[in-house]
Amino acid sequence: MAEVKKKIKPGAIEAHPEELAIVVHYEVQEVSTQSDGSQKVLSKEPGEKKISVKSLSEKTNVPLLATEIIEKCKLIHPSKAGQVEELLYQLQNRSGGGGGDAKSKAAAKPAAAKPAAAAPPSNVAQSPQKPGQPPSTPSKKPPAVAGAPAPTLNGKPAPKMQSRLDAEAEERADLQARRQAQAMQIFKMQQKQYEQAYMNKLDEYIEGLYEEEMPKKVRATGMIAQLFRNTENFEVLLSHETLLQTLSRVLREDGKRSIDLCTNIISVFFSVSNFTQFHGLIMQNQVGALTMDLIDLEIKRTEHRASEENISPAMVAQKALEASQGQVTLSEREKKLLALIQKQDRLLYIAFYMLLNLSEDIEVERKMKKKNIVVYLVKMLERSNVELLILATTFLKKLSIYKENKETMSSCKIVEKLMKFVPVLNDVLLMSVLRLLHNLSFDHSLRDDMVKHGLIPKAVELMAVPRFQPVVLGLLYHISMEDKYKSLFTFTDCLNKMYDMLMRVQADLRNTPELIALAVNLTQNPRNAETMCEGDRFDKMMRRAFQTCDELMFKVLRNLSQQEGINIKRRFGPYVEQLVTLLRAPDITAELFVEVLGCLANLYIPEFDFLGLVRKHDLLTFLATYAQPGAVDDDILLEVVMFVGVLCNEGTAPLIVGSGLVTTLFQLMGDKKEDDEFVLQIAFTFHKFLLHDETRASLLTNTQQVVFYLVDLLQDKNKEVRRVADQCLDIIMDTDEEWAVQIRNLKFESFNQEWLDVVSQPAGGMSAHGGRQRNGYDEETEVDYSGGDGYYNIGDQRLVADFDDLGTNGGTWGPGDEGLQGGYEGNYDGYDEEELRQGYAM
Secondary structure, eight states: OOEEEEEEEEEEEEEOSSSSEEEEEEEEEEEEEOTTSOEEEEEEEEEEEEEEOSOOBTTOOHHHHHHHHHHHOTTSOGGGHHHHHHHHHHHHHHTTTBOSOHHHHHHOOOOOOOOOTTSOOOOOOOOOOOTTSOOOOOSSOOHHHHTOOOOEETTEEOOOOOOHHHHHHHHHHHHHHHHHHHHHHHHHHHHTTSOOOOGGGHHHHHHHTTOSSHHHHHHHHHHHHHHHTSGGGHHHHHTOSSHHHHHHHHHHHHGGGOHHHHHHHHHHHHHHHTSGGGHHHHHHTTHHHHHHHHHHHHHHHHHHHHHHHSOOHHHHHHHHHHHHTTSOOOOHHHHHHHHHHHHHHHHHHHHHHHHHHHTTSHHHHHHHHHTTHHHHHHHHTTSOOHHHHHHHHHHHHHHTTSHHHHHHHHHTTHHHHHGGGSSOSOHHHHHHHHHHHHHHTTSHHHHHHHHHTTHHHHHHHHTTOGGGHHHHHHHHHHHHTSHHHHGGGGGSSHHHHHHHHHHHOOSOGGGOHHHHHHHHHHTTSHHHHHHHTSTTHHHHHHHHHHHHOOHHHHHHHHHHHTSSOHHHHHHTGGGHHHHHHHHTOTTOOHHHHHHHHHHHHTOOOTTSOHHHHHHHHTHHHHHHHHSSTTSSOHHHHHHHHHHHHHHOSTTTHHHHHHHTHHHHHHHHHHHTTTOHHHHHHHHHHHHHHHTSHHHHHHHHHHOTHHHHHHHHHTTOSOHHHHHHHHHHHHHHHHHOHHHHHHHHHHHHHHHTHHHHHHHTSOTTGGGGGTTOEETTEETTSOEEOTTOSSEEEETTEEEEOOHHHHHHTTOOOOTTGGGGGSSOTTGGGGOOHHHHHHHHHO
């Protein structure tokens, strides 16, 4: 009698035309199963399910939301994750990133007009602020940035760079769909060898597993594998008492005898491994360990064949490619080898794919690591099957997040093996390889290997491909963290491409974190900075920075301003007044404020009229409000100190004294004495003060303790602090004779403090220190002179007698050596401590 069941067949997925929802179409079928196993569709009824999304704002994690939707809706297969994410992005764009609330849209205000290039942003949502007070930190960027027009390149719209989330979601969807398609292709190739399998013949197939003849066992496993490809059969197959145990036993006992048998049985467990809830059944039958043993066997067979016949799978694949193009003809032996390698590739693919599914459990992954899964995967990189290479690199990427696995990969020279795939024609394989290299690039030694094997120019070529941009920029960023490699980018097209990308980015550079991070790193190098400023590039970057008020663009400009070359600093000259105007804007963000101030603090341009700038903008009064301890964050305060040093010259010195900055900075030095960076920058600013009469007089008269503080800094652990402090003291000594004598005495005391402490102690004072050591021995240690042979004992040590003892006892001193035994006794009595000091000062 025929059995009738209802089946649901998922259909298309689309965005709802009006609401914030996703619509899933499906079809309800009534299927009749005949006694011979054949099925017939009796009726079809279409249906649809609407999945509403409560909110979808700019901050919504779209990939995570897509995963939640797939988990809750059984009508959407996990392989459709990329499509669901794309639909969510469409809904997000359609709703303006606001969550679809009509009332909120109606109440939303239009974006303010964009400010002029030289004007500061004037539309930042911020609380009222008193004049002269430091700016508060706003929570968002100026709305004018979001309303910037789309950029063009050569009159055409600039290509949009893929975001990291978009790229990763697309990659995951592509890889999952591709792996499933490859597995199905393998199943179809295996199925061609056998007739159609039916559930009502399951007992017959199980009996075939007990046959002695290998072809019958292989056929039985192939028929069972067919049944497992239909998930509707799982309930019956997995509830069978002995099926899985029998398959695992056959795999253990006969797996080494037939590669087809192994492929069929492992494909059964692979079908089961696609469902996490059934992983326990696989582990109970020890299929994972058996699979690892079979992989090891196949690898050893390949290595043995390569050593015996001097032929590798890559060589056979190359020969087959040439044969397909009509260049050569394969011999019978080569045809057999090619067929064997293709079978081996199919087995390895299914085996590693099943292990990848099982590795969702971290404990299972640890067991795989102990059985050398990393070594086996790296060896797969020597093969030529594209799908196997994609699977191996994907698996290695998953494993590379652990230090132990990364070290194993390094010992297997993985970078050298991966570099032959950069670039490669297959985009999916190339993306998988790049992501693996990105993970490995967190390791210092592996970064060195990448540079050694020429990754930088190869990766730079891929920067122009939008799909690869996020991962390639992240990879180059990791390499650029090494100062020794920054200069290598000068000899590639990286800087030109990076500049074009910076100028094409729409609105906020935070949307491209890898790009801006690479730009910040590379512009720290003098050669790269000069290249970035060639032609009219610098002026265009300045105009874009003022137009967008993007603090990240100003961060790049700040790096350029830090270079020692005066030519780059002079390029900032025409923009200094605009920078000050932007700095004094009442609605500037705190992040932008510190970057603009940082640029100004680096711009020591000798010929620039700083006096006119200070008078026009009342700059010193403005800076004095920020220089108070605790008024602003330390990063802003540090830049204020540096900027005051830049402003100090012969014309501005009287104004600096009048602003009270001299006294304020001295007080700040005491407050920040534990911070080396603050101490260094304040000391350098004092150096600038000491070069001019007015500021020098104020510093030495109103803050007399500064000299003593500078002398103390001569003993600082920081070399630069000691150098700047010494320069400051030299200037004081050259300009003031009275201070010169005191500084010499203070230097003497500072450098000879330990000796002075010893000299100033009263007679017998040494014994008051109890256990203090002398020449490595405690004073309380008993000394034994009873040896009588020119030696004496201190504790357990036997030492030679002193010079006098040797001379008295007939030692081997030569003629004229008598003077060594005397001549110094009592010589210190003729000098007192004050005379010694005066003699040193002279």
